[in-house]
Amino acid sequence: MSGSSTTPLPRIPLPTNRCHEIRTLFHLMWPILITQVAQAGFGLIDTVMAGRMSPSDLAVVAVGVGLWLPVVLFLAGVMIATTPLVAEAKGAGHSGKIPWITQQSLYLALLLGMAGFALLQLAPLTFNLLDIPAHLQPKARFFLHAIAFGMPAVTLFATLRSYTEALGYPRPVTVISILGLLGIIPLNHVFMHGLFGLPKLGGAGCGIATASIQWIMLLVLAIYISLAKTYQQVKIFQQFSRFNLAMNQRIFSLGAPIGMAIFFEVSLFSIAAIILSPLGEIVVSAHQIALSVTSVFFMAPLSLGMALTIRVGQLYGEQNWSAMQYVQRLGFIFATSMALFSMLLMLLFRQQITGFYTTDTTVQAAATSLLLFALMYQLSDAWQVAAAGCLRGIQDTQGPMWITLLSYWGIALPLGIVLSRVLPYGAAGVWTGLVIGLTIAAVLLSFRLRQRQKLLFQHLAAQVESATISIKTP
DSSP: OTTOSSOOOOOOOOOOOHHHHHHHHHHHHHHHHHHHHHHHHHHHHHHHHHHTTOHHHHHHHHHHHHHHHHHHHHHHHHGGGHHHHHHHHHHTTOTTHHHHHHHHHHHHHHHHHHHHHHHHHHGGGGTTTTTOOGGGHHHHHHHHHHHGGGHHHHHHHHHHHHHHHHTTOOHHHHHHHHHHHHHHHHHHHHHHHTOTTOOOOGGGHHHHHHHHHHHHHHHHHHHHHHHOGGGGGGOSSSSOOOOOHHHHHHHHHHHHHHHHHHHHHHHHHHHHHHHHGGGOHHHHHHHHHHHHHHHHHHHHHHHHHHHHHHHHHHHHHHTOHHHHHHHHHHHHHHHHHHHHHHHHHHHHHHHHHHHHHOSOHHHHHHHHHHHHHHHHTHHHHHHHHHHHHHHHHTTOOHHHHHHHIIIIIIIIHHHHHIIIIISTTHHHHHHHHHHHHHHHHHHHHHHHHHHHHHHHHHHHHHHHHHHHHHHHOO
């Protein structure tokens, strides 16, 4: 403690209760998993419904999502910073600060949402630079212009989600996400097929449907938070405070590395569709199907990574290094088990899985072959997300950001471009780059976690030595 005349004794770690840690990790993981699966289901439903219309409509969705998704995940990732700030205030007994923190986060969310809207309105200007086929451009442009209207809703919803989860109430978000997932199906059908006198928009109609459902979900969550008794002691919609620049800068500086790390990884997969677009609709459609499949499988290790961040962060605050080390090992065991199970499912049922997405036999065959590449990186993907979750738990957000930048944009993306466009490997070249990039990320993140762990134990040893000297000194 700064300014103290004596060295404080280090906290003595409690014995690790392994059964307790396993139960805790599962209890943290399952509601997050349900929410993540529900939210990932939006892209799955868009892909399936567009794929059943035509390869052209599926390609439109692939191009549009390729530009939209990285922006969404970066901005929503920034707003994750609301969670530790609200949780800190609650843990310290400063409940009066929670409405102010959340209101400032909502200001930032609105600003970021408007910036995302403007960015997506300008995104079609890159079509020619990215060699998007001319016949796909009109519908892809409409998709982006329509879905951009949902950007403020996305960031505001992410803030309210962080607020309620930090208070220990994740279920409202889970229920609303499931209801939104069910609602997107009829909305897609209406706009894609032109029901009730509306024009038939095909895959481009998914943009209007998605933007609409995002605003509906935001409205429902806001109304629930306003009326539910659970939130009456921390009312966030009464007596709105003025915009505070310093607090918004703090939120952004805490959340930006998280958002950037998410952006680097997701954009790698999304931009791969754009890299492949000159190779034709069949290749792009196959890539989009394989990407959608892997995104669904990725939800389990991603949710585990989020649970690890929470639990490792709690133990980090307690300075219970032995329990923290055990939880990290447990996380990697879980991640490995999940990856092996995913690999087995892909190997045995890859043809049935791709057949669910499309009835076009050519697209199905191409997507089935790409799933073999996806199978190869399941272990690396699970390990890197587990390591990143543990690192964030010990408040290391800068490290994962730079590692993902190097692995994905510095290695995987250039390698994929060379193998697919310069060398004649096509989609296989892009996916080879993905496998190599994810493997490098897993190695570097695991190494950084190991090094940070050593530093923590060295710090503990130094505390013990200093405390011993302090006790012996008269």
